[in-house]
Amino acid sequence: MTEELASVEGAGGAQVTSATPGHDRPRDSAKVGDVNCLRVLLTVMAIWCLGLPGVSAVEISRGPLVQPTPTNAVIQWTTDTSAGGRVYFGLSVKQMDRRANADAVGTEHSVVLTGLKPGTTYWYTVGTARLALATNSFTAPGLSEARTESPAARPVVSAPVVRPEVTKSVVPPVAKAAFDPSKLQVPPARQTWGAPRSLADHFERHGADFAARTADDYAAQAWIFLRRAKAEGLPAKRDEEGVLRVYDPKTRAFASYNRDLTTKTYFKPGRRDYFDDQPGQPVDLNKLVP
Amino acid sequence: MPKKASPTFVCPVCESAVLTEPARSAKTGGGSFEICPCCGFQHGVDDDDKGITHAQARAAWRKAGAKWTSKTQPPPKGWAKTR
Incomplete structure (x- = not known):
């Protein structure tokens, strides 16, 4: 036949x-x-x-771990069930256009990326042929400083690796308008907090900074803080990705918000220069906050 | 690129793929402010404000038993088996 x-x-x-x-x-x-x-x-x-979806519910149970050299990198990870292994990689999160396959199907996966350039940062996603499981980046050691750890591994007093947008904050004149939060109708936390699953963790860490009684109270205070910052002309900056950072020098309250103005975090930094070191350009909150 | 079941990024401290966004922005260098539910490290705060390096945080977390930190977000399936 x-x-x-x-x-x-x-x-x-x-x-x-x-x-x-x-x-x-x-x-x-x-x-x-x-x-x-x-x-x-x-x-x-x-x-x-x-291509049937849901054929397997593969999850990563360990890793991925990267062992880079100037021109190659070994990436290893463990899955909870047997599966094939594949790595997509490239020079940016949106351009992972190269791939490498694991040799065998199983739970322990090891893939070698070749053809790398020394000192170059690569983004990669590990998973199977049809399922992305985890994404991260690494820098091939070589001419420039290797980045197997993030820039934050360095002492905080040193300058960050790439911060082209960092500017010293310019404190605008404080607005004369009085701010009365009692007249505000605060939406529920599930609408104001960017990642609702994480609210409890942020409240546990930072709620005491603001004498918040509950996680919802903490989220409400963060929402009100942005409106007060707008009314009082507090320092604010927004970065290239639309992340907003607001600071009150008097109370030392700091908050960060997503592009859609949902809250990322709300706390009181210990360092006086913390807000100045944040990326972003000064922004007028009157143009951003309804 | 394959379709993502759910976006997961690796925490550089505990090396678990449990973050919903990169610990630091590749574009701005800024921290994500996300608290890793596994090791409890808050990116952009524990490092940039408190000066704790990833190596220090990792060592402390392992010395304390490398336990899952979040009380409200459960660990992924199979996570406990590898610890």
Whole structure:
């Protein structure tokens, strides 16, 4: 059967002579078409079966760990169930256009990335052929400082690696308008907090800074803080990704908000220069906050 | 690129893939302010404000038993088996 199909395919659908001994009559084009349609149908079905979602619920249980050299990197990770392993990688989060496969299916995965350039930062995603499990970055050691740890591994007093937007804050004149929070209708925390699952953790860490009684009270105070910052003209800056950072020099309260103005965090930094060291350009909150 | 089941980024302190965004922005260098539910390190705060390095935080976390920190966010399936 395979031999027959091979001869049909090679002929490109035209009338062909079967290669099978004992069959001297040429096949007609209808049968050639039927065979080709069957091959296409079987191929589509195979692709569909392999692509079924939820076939496996693979999760990472350890790693990924990276061992880079100037031109290569070994990435290892463990999954909770047996699966194939694949790494997509590239020069940015949006441009991971190269890939490398693990040698075998299993729970322990090891992939070697080759062709790297020394001193270059690479972003990578580990997972299977169809499922991304984790994303991170590393820097191939070489000409520039290696970054297997993040820039924050250095003492905090040193300057960050790349902060082109860092500017010294300019404290604008305090607005004369009085701010009365009692007139505000604060939305529920699930609407004001950027990552609702994390609110409890932030409240546990920083709630005492503001004498917050509950996580919802803490989230409400963060929401009110932004409105007060707008009313009073407190220092604010926004970075390239739209992250907003606001600071009250008098109370030392600091908050960060996502582009949609939901809260990322709210706390009181210990360092006086903390806000000045944050990335972003000064911004007028009257133009951002409704 | 394959479809993402859920976005997960690796915490550079505990090396668990449990963050919802990169610990630091590749574009601005700023910390994410996310508190790792595994080791409890708050990126952009514990480092930038308190001066704790990732190596120091990792060592302290391991010395304390490398336990899952968050009381409200559960660890991913299979996480405990590798500790």
